[in-house]
Amino acid sequence: MDERQHVEQCMEIIDTYRGGYFNGRPWLRDAFESIPRSHFVPDRVWWPERDTDGLYPVFDRTADPERWLEAVYTPTAALITQIADGKISPKDGPTESSDFTSSISCPAVVVQMLHHLDPQPGEKVLEIGTGTGYNAALLAHRVGAGHLTTVEIDPSTAEQARATLHIRDAPAPHVFVADGEGGYTPHAPYDRLISTACVQRIPPAWLEQVKPGGVILTPVATPFGDDALTLLTVDDVGHAKGRLVAAVRFMRVRSQRQRRPWRELGWPRLPDFELTAGPDGQSIRQS
Ligand SMILES: C[S@@+](CC[C@H](N)C(=O)[O-])C[C@H]1O[C@@H](n2cnc3c(N)ncnc32)[C@H](O)[C@@H]1O
The missing domain is CATH 3.40.50.150 (Vaccinia Virus protein VP39)
Structure with missing residues (x-):
């Protein structure tokens, strides 16, 4: 598939499965179509899921351009561009660290x-x-x-x-x-x-x-x-x-x-949520 086909497929999936977020936003459709995401994705990026070896793999534009381009236009995949504030580089290859510190968010x-x-x-x-x-x-x-x-x-x-x-x-x-x-x-x-x-x-x-x-x-x-x-x-x-x-x-x-206690952040306590289940389904409300 060439880049144009990837763009179209990606937009179709976002339209169909993701709530029609282009609807009522013709400017957004135009921006997504006319600004190539590929221009912004570094040549070497980590895929955000572990491979069978337990490591996050690197996709390399030069070594495998098709796989790289497919990753660029995968609607639900953020591509990881930095780990551990730059202490680990994509040049180092696959890594076990999940300390992701920068990415290009998923389309x-x-x-x-x-x-x-x-x-x-x-x-x-x-x-x-x-x-x-x-x-x-x-x-x-x-x-x-x-x-x-x-x-x-x-x-x-x-x-x-x-x-x-x-x-x-x-x-x-x-x-x-x-x-x-x-x-x-x-x-x-x-x-x-x-x-x-x-x-x-x-x-x-x-x-x-x-x-x-x-x-x-x-x-x-x-x-x-x-x-x-x-x-x-x-x-x-x-x-x-x-x-x-x-x-x-x-x-x-x-x-x-660093995580702070939820109560300091204004969250209701979890016991304050009430779940009701029945044959027709269930509902969860703040009690
Ligand atoms: C998910 S990435 C952003 C994706 C980006 N908008 C794009 O289009 O590629 C989050 C970014 O926020 C940056 N960041 C984290 N803390 C920040 C802060 N306090 N001020 C500014 N940037 C911050 C990170 O370094 C990282 O590059």
Whole structure:
């Protein structure tokens, strides 16, 4: 299959099985079709599942271009681009370490997140976690490169993303090396903020830097294993309120890697959830 066929197949699967996230978002369909994901995926990446030898395999564009391209357009596979903050390199080959610290998120989740973020042309957007720069390129296509700020905490990852974004034949967004938990003050305020790294607690700087009525979309850690993609609207007194819209899995922002007690994070205690089962099915509610 050539790249165009991979793109079409990937979009069809996202459309069919993943809630029609392109629906009502013609700009997103256009961005996904016109910005090759392959441009952003490094030549050597780890596949996110262990092989039969118990190691995470490396897919190499030069050694096996077809397998690499298939991985790039697998709708539900994030490709791992960094392990242990760069202490292990894809050049070292397959690894047993699952200390994933950077990736290109899977196409289905990228599309799902941009659907929920719903950025409008000309809005100012802040992305936390530039990674490869792929999501930044999709966002820039919608809001305009000059309206997008993206921050990455890892200097070498940011440098690589900057280079990748600049060699494209399209205006490149601003990429800064910064701890995104502090937002990015020089370009604030923002209409929308999207984090592609997971938080346990919404950083106060995000509430300060998003305009009243603006939106924060971020994965939030939950006591249930998966993270919850959470869509919040900021009010005019520095609070944000919203819903958990989907189950996702993301890497943690660096300074929130250590897990804090759930009760400190505002979660209901697990005994507060009530499960009722019957012949017709079951329901689970907060009691
Ligand atoms: C899932 S990857 C991002 C994927 C990326 N958006 C893409 O399109 O390739 C998460 C990224 O968040 C970065 N990160 C983690 N903590 C951060 C922080 N506090 N501030 C900014 N970036 C952070 C990681 O280094 C990693 O590159």
